[in-house]
Amino acid sequence: MITLSEENYLKAIYHLETGEGRAVSTNAIAEKIESKASSVTDMVKKLADKDFVNYKKYQGVSLTKKGRHTAINIIRKHRLWEVFLVDKLNFSWDEVHDVAEQLEHIKSPKLIDELDAFLEFPTHDPHGDPIPDKNGVISKSDKIKLSKAETNTYCKFVGVNDSSSDFLKYLDKHHIALGCEIKVLGKESFDESMTILIEDKTLNISKTVSNNLFVKTI
Amino acid sequence: MITLSEENYLKAIYHLETGEGRAVSTNAIAEKIESKASSVTDMVKKLADKDFVNYKKYQGVSLTKKGRHTAINIIRKHRLWEVFLVDKLNFSWDEVHDVAEQLEHIKSPKLIDELDAFLEFPTHDPHGDPIPDKNGVISKSDKIKLSKAETNTYCKFVGVNDSSSDFLKYLDKHHIALGCEIKVLGKESFDESMTILIEDKTLNISKTVSNNLFVKTI
DNA sequence: AACAAAATTTAGACAAGACTAAAAATATTT
DNA sequence: AAATATTTTTAGTCTTGTCTAAATTTTGTT
Numbered sequence: 001m002i003t004l005s006e007e008n009y010l011k012a013i014y015h016l017e018t019g020e021g022r023a024v025s026t027n028a029i030a031e032k033i034e035s036k037a038s039s040v041t042d043m044v045k046k047l048a049d050k051d052f053v054n055y056k057k058y059q060g061v062s063l064t065k066k067g068r069h070t071a072i073n074i075i076r077k078h079r080l081w082e083v084f085l086v087d088k089l090n091f092s093w094d095e096v097h098d099v100a101e102q103l104e105h106i107k108s109p110k111l112i113d114e115l116d117a118f119l120e121f122p123t124h125d126p127h128g129d130p131i132p133d134k135n136g137v138i139s140k141s142d143k144i145k146l147s148k149a150e151t152n153t154y155c156k157f158v159g160v161n162d163s164s165s166d167f168l169k170y171l172d173k174h175h176i177a178l179g180c181e182i183k184v185l186g187k188e189s190f191d192e193s194m195t196i197l198i199e200d201k202t203l204n205i206s207k208t209v210s211n212n213l214f215v216k217t218i
Numbered sequence: 219m220i221t222l223s224e225e226n227y228l229k230a231i232y233h234l235e236t237g238e239g240r241a242v243s244t245n246a247i248a249e250k251i252e253s254k255a256s257s258v259t260d261m262v263k264k265l266a267d268k269d270f271v272n273y274k275k276y277q278g279v280s281l282t283k284k285g286r287h288t289a290i291n292i293i294r295k296h297r298l299w300e301v302f303l304v305d306k307l308n309f310s311w312d313e314v315h316d317v318a319e320q321l322e323h324i325k326s327p328k329l330i331d332e333l334d335a336f337l338e339f340p341t342h343d344p345h346g347d348p349i350p351d352k353n354g355v356i357s358k359s360d361k362i363k364l365s366k367a368e369t370n371t372y373c374k375f376v377g378v379n380d381s382s383s384d385f386l387k388y389l390d391k392h393h394i395a396l397g398c399e400i401k402v403l404g405k406e407s408f409d410e411s412m413t414i415l416i417e418d419k420t421l422n423i424s425k426t427v428s429n430n431l432f433v434k435t436i
Numbered sequence: 437a438a439c440a441a442a443a444t445t446t447a448g449a450c451a452a453g454a455c456t457a458a459a460a461a462t463a464t465t466t
Numbered sequence: 467a468a469a470t471a472t473t474t475t476t477a478g479t480c481t482t483g484t485c486t487a488a489a490t491t492t493t494g495t496t
Contacts, residue, residue, distance in 0.1 A: 003452080003453090005452080005453065005454095025474085026475085027473065027474080035453095035455090036455060036456085037473075037474060038454085038456080038457095038474085038476080039453070039454050039455070040474090041474065041475055042453075042454080043453075043454095046452090057461085058460090058462065058475080085329075089328075089329065089332035089333060095328070098326070099324070099326045099329055102324045102325065103321075103324060106317070106320045106321060107320065110307075110309065110313070110317075111303075111307065111317055114307035114308055114309070118306055118307055221483090223482080243444085244443075244444055245443065253484070253485090254485060254486085255443075255444065256444085256445070256484085256485070256486080256487095257483070257484055257485070258444095259444065259445055259446085260445095260484080261483075264482095264483095275444080276443080276444060276445080276491055276492065438495100438496090439494100439495085439496085440493100440495075440496095441493080441494075442491105442492080442493070443491080443493085444492085445490070445491085446487100446488085446489070447486105447488080447489090448485100448486090448487090449484100449485080449487105450484080450485075450486105451484085451485105453480100453481090453482095454479100454480080455480075455481105456477105456478090456480105457479105458475100458476085458477080458478100459475080459477090460473100460474080460475070460476085461472100461474070461475085462471100462472080462473070462474085463471080463472070463473085464469100464470080465468100465470070466467100466468090466469080466470090
């Protein structure tokens with residue numbers, strides 16, 4: 001049996017591991033999980049005992065196959081619940097995270113598969129992140145950061161990097177919604193801000209914003 | 219903030235309190251929650267500190283207004299989730315309990331009201347139990363135990379007393395479903411078994427069964 | 437009313453998960 | 467390569483929720 005706390009650690013380690021190539025540091029986990037490094041050391045030992053992670057003192061942590069599988073399953077649940085909340089219960093994309101953090105820990109062999117079917121097997125959550133399938137396979141995507149797109153190219157907005165409520169509300173305010181078409185009109189070299197055409201309006205966005213929008217060129 | 223454990227205690231106390239008229243005993247709570255009396259004493263003190271229950275040493279426990287309100291809200295969540303599982307996710311009525319026990323603890327101001335609306339404001343759960351409304355009001359019903367029904371009366375099956383998986387499967391096997399019409403054909407005085415007509419078939423049921431079926435006379 | 441039985445509470449212990457402060461190992465700088 | 471800074475681990479403590487065993491109160495019986 002896996003505890004709620006253990007699940008949260010695995011999820012954090014998974015996200016850190018896929019960001020960075022190498023073994024995840026104690027400090028990085030502590031920051032992500034908003035705890036202290038000493039607490040992480042304790043928990044990581046427990047996870048290693050249960051064969052969820054590989055751990056050598058002072059050398060960082062990596063997920064085992066079992067650990068990765070478990071983490072992906074939690075992420076699958078999280079994202080499916082997000083789709084449910086938005087599609088069926090009128091939540092907006094900036095409201096779903098905290099509730100999904102709770103729902104992702106519900107344990108039922110049947111529940112998630114039925115939910116998946118009920119939602120008609122969605123492939124992406126409301127923020128554009130891919131939903132792992134039953135076997136833990138995650139579809140790769142050729143999305144890039146908008147900040148990397150060339151001037152005068154057309155692209156489609158397919159996901160966010162930062163899914164904080166504040167950022168999502170900023171996007172709503174400017175009518176930037178998943179699926180929108182964007183034309184890159186130009187970039188300023190001094191502050192790396194960018195001018196884009198979206199929904200027939202020109203808009204100037206900061207580097208921070210363009211770095212947190214994923215697009216596909218079309 | 220209320221913990222998961224505290225919520226489970228409140229729910230247990232609520233169910234025991236509405237069964238019996240008087241204050242709930244430590245032992246009764248321990249049995250319901252499958253723990254030990256000493257653990258109950260500890261927890262009950264904490265609940266009293268937080269003004270969820272009234273408690274005097276050796277004198278049993280009763281819910282305060284705040285405690286009852288909290289308990290009813292948990293029961294509302296439990297029953298709404300049960301409806302969701304049965305109506306939308308193809309769970310059968312004997313499969314929902316364990317999952318609903320987990321889902322009832324999800325905290326979100328918005329989630330339950332939206333779920334309620336999504337389910338079109340159901341009044342009863344899949345076992346025939348009433349769903350408290352937003353304000354904690356529970357519809358009273360004139361249901362009686364089938365064992366109390368007179369010979370030769372007609373009635374409608376509206377709820378179960380025992381909602382254990384085994385009992386529910388027994389009912390499924392004999393095609394006894396919520397809403398069925400039942401005619402009481404006779405009772406044996408020596409073992410209090412009962413012969414009924416249901417779905418055009420006669421069936422002999424034990425006292426245990428007739429005691430766990432709620433009906434309304436029609 | 438006194439005694440036995442049952443129920444309840446207290447005292448002390450334990451596991452999980454977190455923390456602080458101090459020690460140890462690794463990284464970085466000069 | 468030594469000195470310093472940073473990171474990580476250890477040691478010891480705390481809280482929550484549970485337990486067992488012993489003590490206490492209440493209840494039931496003669």
